[in-house]
Amino acid sequence: MKLALVQMDVQIGEPEKNYQKAQHFLKEAMAQNPDMIIFPEMWNTGYALEQADEVADIDGKRTRELFSEFAKQHHVTIVGGSVLYKDSQSGDVTNTMLVFDEKGNEVIRYDKLHLFRLMDEHLYLKAGNAFGLFDYKGTTVGTMICYDLRFPFLFRKLVGSGAKLLINTAQWPSARVDHWRTLVISRAIENQSYMIAVNRCGTSRDTAFPGNSMVVDPWGEVLLEGDSNEQIYFVDIDLAKVDAIRKRIPVFDDQRFDLY
């Protein structure tokens, strides 16, 4: 399975520029015929939370049109990172991931579960209440957004629901890149799953982002660690490895569900 990780720089409060760039990256990715293209968190607007009324994607219309059409035309699965999304009926604003299969069907809408107070998300956004899980050709994929990475019980739930591939899309700042690296690798090892972590790069207001997108296999081997440049990374993964490692060290059979 070939993954394309879009490590994108995002222009804050400039959806027009960001949609154009996303379109460009989609086309560029297809040169290598990936099975799945993955975007970072809130790539449409950056953290322009206070401008949500003007810049959020209303009912996800623009994002759906772009990704659904492209996925169908090119027979590729698209994990749409997340976008700042506004529901026109309720007025709720969410940090929302939309995923499309290779026929262009929307397979999940996932709203970030854990809102990040350090970035005032709790003041502007509504948290989700459901897990991000979808089927990719018989393999269960679990998704989350950025700060969700800090919650190990969420991972256990996703893996308990059958996930073998875990995807985190992020705007994780350079200031805590050590946490990012350590948590991404740990989550792969402790959950015996592939961890795909797609981060943005560049600078927004006074915050720098390291890129440093990662792919880690279920043994904890780092298959990709990106630099800080804006680019697409392509990585091949072998899903059969997950079962082999779970058989070798059966942590899910050995876990004391009776105690914790």
Ligand SMILES: O=C(O)CCC(=O)C(=O)O
């Ligand atoms: O947990 C962190 O340190 C970063 C989280 C974050 O930036 C986010 O959720 O947007």
